[in-house]
Amino acid sequence: MRPLLPLILLLLLLASPGGAVAGGVLQLPVEARSLALGEGYLEMLEDPSSTLDIAAVSKDGAARFRPLPGNLAAGYGGSAIWLRFTLERSAEARGEWLLEVLPPYLDDLRLFEPDGAGGFRQRQAGDRQPFAAREVAYRGFVFNLQVPPGRSTYYVRLSSTSTLAAILSLWPADGYTAEVQREYLLFGIGNGLILAAGIFSLCAWLYIREPLHLNFALLAFLQLTVIFTMQGFAAQYLMPRHPAWADSLIGILVGLGTAQTYRFFDLLLQLRRHFPRISAFFRMCIVIALLTALSVPLGWYPVMAPLLMLTGLISNALAYWPCRQRWRQGGLGNWIEVIALGLYIGVSSVHLVGILGLGPVSLALINGHSLVTLVYLLLLEFGVLLRISDANRRHLQAEAEAQRERLQREEQGRFLGMIAHELRTPISIVSASLQSLEMLDSHPEEPRQRRYNRIQRAVQRMDGLLQACLAEERMMSGRWLAQVERLDLLQLSRNVLDDFSEDVRERVTIQAPLAAPYIHGDKVMLRVVLRNLLENALKYGAGEQPVRIDITPAKEGEGDGWNWRISDGGPGVPPGLAEKIFEKYYRVGESSGTPGLGLGLYLSRRIVMQHGGRLYLDTARNSGASFVCWLPLTIPDHLESEDS
Known part of the structure; x- marks a missing residue:
């Protein structure tokens, strides 16, 4: 597991903000390129009571804004968050821009832009509104901006029952459609490969009935649905007229998918056998995940979700010891599984830290989640296949050895039976001859009587051995x-x-x-x-x-x-x-x-x-x-x- 530490540090570095001065003014360029506002151009104001309006924020509360060095990662605080950024456009720079706000599961999103008369125009978005109400048909939230020459200050108000994480970007209006098409194509390929991995594993389970294949198939299908809903595709394609359903589905699937992840890892790493305490903790996490899914319709998701994310961080840390043991066991299948688990642990840990508001979030981690999921699922599937094929090979060898032993036992049984039947006749002759001698010699002398007794004991011993051979023969042939x-x-x-x-x-x-x-x-x-x-x-x-x-x-x-x-x-x-x-x-x-x-x-x-x-x-x-x-x-x- 030590070689995985550089991977985690690299992911933290990628998630960290750039080197721009926090709260600075963004100069709009002349050329067409995307701009990340999280690279030091955002300022933040927390509204714990969620009662501030634009007038209070732009005038009385303007001094309370503090620079935000990166993207917003406020966690599950329950407060409303105000963001402020300032754009400066020269006469040569373009004025038509698109403001993109991710992730797609923010409940309420309001943009306040200058109206040119000292006030602000409000535009609203969020996953609680029908998809048709969005200005741009996109899985996230996009606003059309007409930036006037000079400096303009914009405000964004965010509130959500989920984690308050936000990534703001500016895109040139004329090149955005092509970029969205490329993005959707990549998501489609990734999700299709995850679906194919799940179907392949399900077919493998139907063929060989290995429980690990079935659990992997369930994991792949649930991970696919989680990605599909969290990336906003369920709201766009499946439930465009029922945004509340799509929003609730995210929390339910996150709980179910997390529960299946714990169950699969428990089986894969054989925690009940080798690490019973870690297995007990994983089973407790399964209960928490299922309760989180149940809490969505009951309105308790903001309480259960942070607990679910925190237990996820703890379980990632506990997975170190099972992974270390699996790595030391050797074998290509075990090594691939550990690499896949290490990739999952590294990416998910950085992601969970950002979701809980304890670290930075980045567009690379949010949009790349499906790619990371695809890679580690494919690696896991490959590792599981190698391990199961090796187990099947050993099983076939054991069956062949058992077959050879069974044939040997049958041969031994037939040999014992043959000996027993061959001995039965002479033993009967000796016993009958002894009885005849005793009848003819009704009053033998003591030396002859001792000989008769010795012969009788020898016959009884031989008869006992004969019965033992017959019983052994029946045992070997299975005729108990x-x-x-x-x-x-x-x-x-x-x-x-x-x-x-x-x-x-x-x-x-x-x-x-x-x-x-x-x-x-x-x-x-x-x-x-x-x-x-x-x-x-x-x-x-x-x-x-x-x-x-x-x-x-x-x-x-x-x-x-x-x-x-x-x-x-x-x-x-x-x-x-x-x-x-x-x-x-x-x-x-x-x-x-x-x-x-x-x-x-x-x-x-x-x-x-x-x-x-x-x-x-x-x-x-x-x-x-x-x-x-x-x-x-x-x-x-x-x-x-x-x-x-």
Whole structure:
């Protein structure tokens, strides 16, 4: 942002008055050229009560005029302002001149010119009068002057509910029409380009649905309407017979356009994410801008407008830090955006200082506002396009990477499924052979019984791994809930327990209410959950300590459901690992040689989450480990639809 300081100083220099002596007499030249009265030829008298007339001003108040070094910039004081200037015409100089007064949003403008008999003739203009009443069909206010030879003193009285800023110029009558045509052509080209930028951004939003494009389109359209009305074109072309409507429209559009500017910059600079306090201030400014638009029909615009301009200066200063961060991020798109914002901040700050009456105003800033708006909007559009295209490129890369990962997961899932199906037959053969041996050897000796038990535990472990592989395969293929049905948790617990040996069943006790605990879920997947939790309790429990399965009704938030609690009397889970044990491939007993893959708790939690439930370790328990699995009565609709 430091390189932008010279730009702001240059703009202040351009807005400053020239080097003529303030209050001097303007010598009308012989050649035809425009003359700026703000270059030291104006004097000013403030009328706080707005009661002075031309007689009092020209005689009694003549001594109270003070030289005005530049153009009038009185701000929102509410007083009437009298301007005085003196013209001196030689016999060779032309006498037909046009007095141009800008900006076009002055409410009441009265010119008092000498009548040749010691008095003054009054002519009136302003944006409260129909456009047809103007002496010259121009967006601003123009008076025909017939300057007599010698010295002539003219008075201009100004009053307005908007800011009292005035730029007075003299133009030769014979060359003014061509100059106006060139000016209107430039305004037309600039406004047309702003309109094209808005339409382009709107089409881009319709195509890619990027919110920043829509907000930029709204910003461009509102800025265009603000320029169109403030430059006087709405009063000339849209509402020539309704000047009050055109005048009110200026304040309304200024409020709406300012609100959209704050919103766009908030989104563009991502203030809510990186600078929440500045974002909060910008949102407050949006409220002030909307209240300013609302104040126009209520008659409070002279009160709200200065507040709106003051917050604009503050927000321009606050924008330094987001712009600095964006510049440091690097990238052509970011740099272009910062340059565009810097241009806007520099020009608008100088303009706001003049509007508030705290600094000079100039014709270059007022007439060049549309050009500056066009440039920074085009730069912003280019920067936004570059940034969004870069984001889209990264998004496409991420989608391609996600597609590759999905294909890999599917391939892994198919491989796991194939292994699981290939293992199922030999495991069944081994289990059946073991049962046959036990039937033939009904009273085995202790060494043989120990071998039978080891074979039984190995078969159970292999079967558990098989179930884990099948669950992993369903997870990778996205078939979490293949068959949802009404389940009795108590009966499901008993069925799972039947898969274990008799000595294991003797260690496990089940506590459940008399009323059947019914839920809706996938039986196969919930069997995997309970089996994994039981195997953990049996594996890590101390010796022959009992294992409890408690089934109790419970609420989670607004939902009814059941708690499936599996508790053991072992050493428990070390502190700080209550969440880590649910990570994939993590095993608490890895160093102790306890068998396992570290998939059980990970898969169990994923399965429970797909049922709309929650699986966690109860850390409030003093001894042993207690896992709580809460399941809702019915699976939420969005989970079922996602799975399908």
